[in-house]
Amino acid sequence: MKVVVDQGKCVGAGQCVLAADDVFDQRDDDGLVDLLDASPPAERLADVRHAAAVCPASAIAVSE
Amino acid sequence: MSIDAERLKLPLARPNVLDLAPLYEVLRREAPIAPVTTPAGDPAWLVTRYEEVRLLLGDKRFGRSHPEPEKASRISTAAVQDGPTGEYATEEADHTRMRRLLTPAFSAKRMRMLGDNMEELVDACIDQLIAEHSSTGVADLHHGLAFPLPVAMICRLLGVPEEDNEKFASLSERMAGTEIGEEAHQAREEFFRYMVGLVESKRGALGEDVISDLVRAQSEDPSFDYVEMVRLCVGLLFAGHETTVNRIGLGVLFLLTDRSRWDALVADPDGRVDAVVEEVMRLGAPGDLGLLRYAREDVDIAGVTIKAGDALVLSTNAANRDASVYSEAEEFNPDRPERTHLGFGHGAHFCIGASLARTELRVVFAALAKRLPSMRLAKDLDSLQVRATLTGGVAELPITWR
Numbered sequence: 076m077k078v079v080v081d082q083g084k085c086v087g088a089g090q091c092v093l094a095a096d097d098v099f100d101q102r103d104d105d106g107l108v109d110l111l112d113a114s115p116p117a118e119r120l121a122d123v124r125h126a127a128a129v130c131p132a133s134a135i136a137v138s139e
Numbered sequence: 140m141s142i143d144a145e146r147l148k149l150p151l152a153r154p155n156v157l158d159l160a161p162l163y164e165v166l167r168r169e170a171p172i173a174p175v176t177t178p179a180g181d182p183a184w185l186v187t188r189y190e191e192v193r194l195l196l197g198d199k200r201f202g203r204s205h206p207e208p209e210k211a212s213r214i215s216t217a218a219v220q221d222g223p224t225g226e227y228a229t230e231e232a233d234h235t236r237m238r239r240l241l242t243p244a245f246s247a248k249r250m251r252m253l254g255d256n257m258e259e260l261v262d263a264c265i266d267q268l269i270a271e272h273s274s275t276g277v278a279d280l281h282h283g284l285a286f287p288l289p290v291a292m293i294c295r296l297l298g299v300p301e302e303d304n305e306k307f308a309s310l311s312e313r314m315a316g317t318e319i320g321e322e323a324h325q326a327r328e329e330f331f332r333y334m335v336g337l338v339e340s341k342r343g344a345l346g347e348d349v350i351s352d353l354v355r356a357q358s359e360d361p362s363f364d365y366v367e368m369v370r371l372c373v374g375l376l377f378a379g380h381e382t383t384v385n386r387i388g389l390g391v392l393f394l395l396t397d398r399s400r401w402d403a404l405v406a407d408p409d410g411r412v413d414a415v416v417e418e419v420m421r422l423g424a425p426g427d428l429g430l431l432r433y434a435r436e437d438v439d440i441a442g443v444t445i446k447a448g449d450a451l452v453l454s455t456n457a458a459n460r461d462a463s464v465y466s467e468a469e470e471f472n473p474d475r476p477e478r479t480h481l482g483f484g485h486g487a488h489f490c491i492g493a494s495l496a497r498t499e500l501r502v503v504f505a506a507l508a509k510r511l512p513s514m515r516l517a518k519d520l521d522s523l524q525v526r527a528t529l530t531g532g533v534a535e536l537p538i539t540w541r
Contacts, residue, residue: 087242088489089250093497096247106242129479131489133197 076120077138080108084134091135094126095119099135108134147175149185149452150427156525156533157392158469159424163187163457172441175452178317178428179221181212183450184443186429189461189481191441192453197486201432204230205448211433212450217529218314218327219377220431234487236363237371240356241491244296244349250494253292257502260288265510269540277517281536284507285387289499293379296495297372298348299337307333311380315528327373334372349375382425383496385532387503389423390415392523392533393471394504395516400471401508408508414473416500420482422471424456425531430484455481511540 078098087106091099098119100109115123120139127135151160166173171188186192195201205211205223213222225233243249264284272278290308294301310333313319313326338354345351350372357368394401394415404411430453438445445451459480460468466475483490490496507514517537524534 086238086487086489087246087491088483089245089247089494090489092247093494101242101246101248103243103246105239106244106246125478131197131483131485132487 076115076117076123078110078113078115078123079136079138080110081134081136082107084132086132086134088131090129090131091126094129095122098123099126145174146182147173147185149175149177149183153427155521156523156531157389157396157422157424157520159456159460163454163460164462167457167461167463172443172445172451174443177212177450177452178215179213181214181450183212183214183452184445186451186453187457187461188441189458189464192455192458192481193485194440195432195451195453196430196481196484196488198438199231199487200435200438201451202227202230202435203234203432203488205433207448211448214428214431214450214452215317215529216320216323217317218323219529220428221323222431223433231487233367236360238487238491240353241349241375244352245491245495247494250498253495254498254502257288257292257499258506260291261502261506262510264288265506276541277537277539279535280391280538281384281388281533284503285391285536286384288503289379289383289387292495292499293376296349297375297379298341298346298350299376303333307376308380311377312526312528314377315381315530317529318527330373330377331369334369334376338369338372378492381528381530382490382492383499385425385526385530386419386423386496386500388533388536389425390419390500390504391507391536391538392516392520393419393422395514395538396520397471398515401514403473404504404508405512408505411473412501412505412508415504416497417478417480418471418473418475419500419504420497421459421465421480422469423482424459426456426529427531428452428529429454429456430488455484511538514538514540 085107089101098112098115100111102109123137127137151162153160166187171191173185175183175185177183204225204227206227208223211223215221268278268283310326310330316323353368357363404415432451434445434447434449436447462468465477483493517539526532526534
């Protein structure tokens with residue numbers, strides 16, 4: 076699985092951190108998304124997909 | 140737009156504090172973007188279907204400002220979400236700056252770190268409720284928990300003295316008042332003056348809190364207007380009062396009006412509370428209007444033409460019960476497969492306090508299930524006093540645990 080985030084679109088909602096905190100975090104200085112793992116293991120797919128779906132800024136792209 | 144005689148008048152009367160007007164179901168199906176008259180008597184579009192509400196919330200052709208604010212449709216007589224806000228020309232840049240300033244202080248990680256602190260506060264509130272009402276066994280959860288917890292948390296985050304609590308609680312309530320006419324706007328002025336006093340008293344000794352951060356940022360950035368900064372502080376303190384407080388109340392009512400819902404949570408508080416919180420966020424419908432936007436250009440959507448400058452009321456309440464998105468949409472079911480909702484909005488204005496609210500709601504519902512498993516309502520749902528404010532909710536939450 077490959078995950079791409081767009082910090083230009085990110086509004087710092089933190090929804091992705093709640094969905095998968097092993098894959099996403101928020102940077103301390105501006106609260107924007109910090110991608111911890113750009114190729115998470117396949118068993119994390121459901122949560123990562125959920126993170127992408129609930130992102131209010133559509134700033135997360137996931138491909139298998 | 141159709142002729143005025145056909146226009147619906149907002150608000151659509153609801154049967155009780157938990158359910159919505161049945162007409163919303165018809166609107167979603169037949170007129171997802173419908174011409175309406177606002178409570179203030181002006182024209183607007185009411186958007187009720189999930190797909191369009193989500194789309195419009197994420198579309199930059201719709202904003203909170205208006206090129207000619209004096210000509211814009213007014214929504215209500217309350218002093219919040221009543222009309223356009225911000226500068227039309229610089230709205231997006233101003234909003235982006237505001238988000239960048241505030242987001243770190245409300246991040247998911249920071250809010251989680253507040254969790255232990257919240258648990259202690261909630262336990263202390265419940266201890267006090269039990270001790271003070273042990274003779275009657277009846278207590279008001281609104282005054283004993285739903286109100287004090289969010290207020291204490293927002294005061295600590297913002298750096299507002301908790302002893303001023305009664306003053307700004309009353310100001311918040313009046314600002315959101317829908318049945319007090321001009322007094323709502325007087326309250327907004329008073330709140331502004333209170334905040335100017337607080338900002339100036341903090342300026343000499345800035346600390347590690349959000350208002351101090353904003354004062355620092357404003358003094359360093361000549362394009363950051365002082366009045367805008369003070370309004371933002373008022374907005375944050377207001378939001379800390381009028382949102383989670385109501386959501387706790389609505390959640391307790393959803394859980395206690397059907398015993399099986401409460402029993403399921405009591406059986407496994409830590410395992411079930413997250414799903415319960417999300418369902419309370421989806422189905423809880425405070426207030427009778429929605430999120431306000433103004434079109435920045437002409438837009439054709441869902442069979443209607445929205446003209447530049449038109450007002451839109453985006454009913455997240457109605458969208459969150461859309462049967463084309465949710466199975467048995469009106470049912471309270473934390474186990475439902477659909478995991479998303481618009482309870483915190485969507486797009487650039489997504490609730491900045493969402494992680495704070497979620498943390499508070501989790502702590503509250505888990506603690507209640509553990510500490511007061513035999514809790515039930517001490518009054519009928521229909522006899523509870525409902526607040527006449529834009530943000531809705533109940534004014535009392537009498538419960539008993541014997």
